[in-house]
Amino acid sequence: MRRSKFRTPFQIYKAHGLKVAAIATPWKVFQKYLTALPVNNRDGLPSQRELITDLFETNTEAWLIWFDGGRYDYFEELYDEYFTGELSKAWNGDIGYTGDWAVRHLEQDFSGYGLFSSVTLRSARDVDYDGRDHFDVAPRIETEDNSSMKEKLATLGYLEQSGELADTGEEAVNEAVLNHKSDISGGVIRYPKPHPPFDGLEHITSGASKTRETREALISGELTEPELHEAYRSTYRTGFELASQIIPKLDGTVIVTADHGECLDCGQLFHDRYHRPHDHLTHVPWFEVESVKD
Ligand SMILES: [Zn+2]
Numbered sequence: 001m002r003r004s005k006f007r008t009p010f011q012i013y014k015a016h017g018l019k020v021a022a023i024a025t026p027w028k029v030f031q032k033y034l035t036a037l038p039v040n041n042r043d044g045l046p047s048q049r050e051l052i053t054d055l056f057e058t059n060t061e062a063w064l065i066w067f068d069g070g071r072y073d074y075f076e077e078l079y080d081e082y083f084t085g086e087l088s089k090a091w092n093g094d095i096g097y098t099g100d101w102a103v104r105h106l107e108q109d110f111s112g113y114g115l116f117s118s119v120t121l122r123s124a125r126d127v128d129y130d131g132r133d134h135f136d137v138a139p140r141i142e143t144e145d146n147s148s149m150k151e152k153l154a155t156l157g158y159l160e161q162s163g164e165l166a167d168t169g170e171e172a173v174n175e176a177v178l179n180h181k182s183d184i185s186g187g188v189i190r191y192p193k194p195h196p197p198f199d200g201l202e203h204i205t206s207g208a209s210k211t212r213e214t215r216e217a218l219i220s221g222e223l224t225e226p227e228l229h230e231a232y233r234s235t236y237r238t239g240f241e242l243a244s245q246i247i248p249k250l251d252g253t254v255i256v257t258a259d260h261g262e263c264l265d266c267g268q269l270f271h272d273r274y275h276r277p278h279d280h281l282t283h284v285p286w287f288e289v290e291s292v293k294d
Pocket residue numbers: 068069097098099195259260
């Protein structure tokens with residue numbers, strides 16, 4: 001019996017180049033290997049992972065506020081309404097889901113610090129990133145209707161959801177920070193904004209079908225591109241408002257950043273593990289807060 005010798009797409013790519021690898025490999029399989037290829041930081045931006053390490057190593061008290069899905073250029077446009085401070089651009093190292101970022105950026109020893117997030121953090125291999133492995137305090141923030149893993153994933157937009165799940169948990173994050181802050185020297189605070197679902201567009205920007213539904217709405221004219229962008233801005237503002245509420249109550253250095261951006265206007269629409277790792281997704285804000293505006 002003749003046995004075929006299996007070669008991975010990467011081996012085919014090495015031997016015959018990208019084009020042959022793309023033709024020889026089923027698309028679904030190929031996409032997985034495509035994203036395993038090295039991602040270049042062609043602009044030479046500072047590494048977000050290194051900035052995070054430095055932040056917690058060089059300050060006696062430090063807080064990292066993490067906007068989920070906060071694209072750099074929109075941050076630049078909006079932050080001035082809420083804060084004064086110094087904005088720079090960082091490179092997040094690769095694309096992926098929220099948990100992928102946590103695995104890449106929050107694996108250090110965070111003894112003495114807390115991690116606050118209202119939803120579970122799914123990692124690159126579909127295993128949860130568990131803050132309790134790295135942080136002294138990583139409370140599981142339970143929200144009213146939000147108990148099962150499936151529902152937690154739904155709040156991040158990975159699964160279909162029903163009801164108002166997407167809107168739960170944000171205030172609970174700030175509450176948990178206040179309850180724990182006297183026991184720790186700072187930590188990481190994650191807000192699920194401006195990640196989809198977007199304000200006012202929950203019916204098409206929630207769950208796993210959001211890309212298809214949003215695309216269809218754009219094609220049919222039910223939704224315009226400016227409306228999509230405006231909904232993103234509005235969702236971003238919710239993140240800024242949550243941050244404005246907590247920052248005056250924190251001591252030490254406060255940085256606001258994001259794990260990745262959202263595409264919106266380049267045809268890829270949101271963010272995905274298989275998107276091209278370009279600026280919309282890999283350039284993120286790194287903002288040192290000086291003061292909160294009234
Ligand atoms: Zn994310």
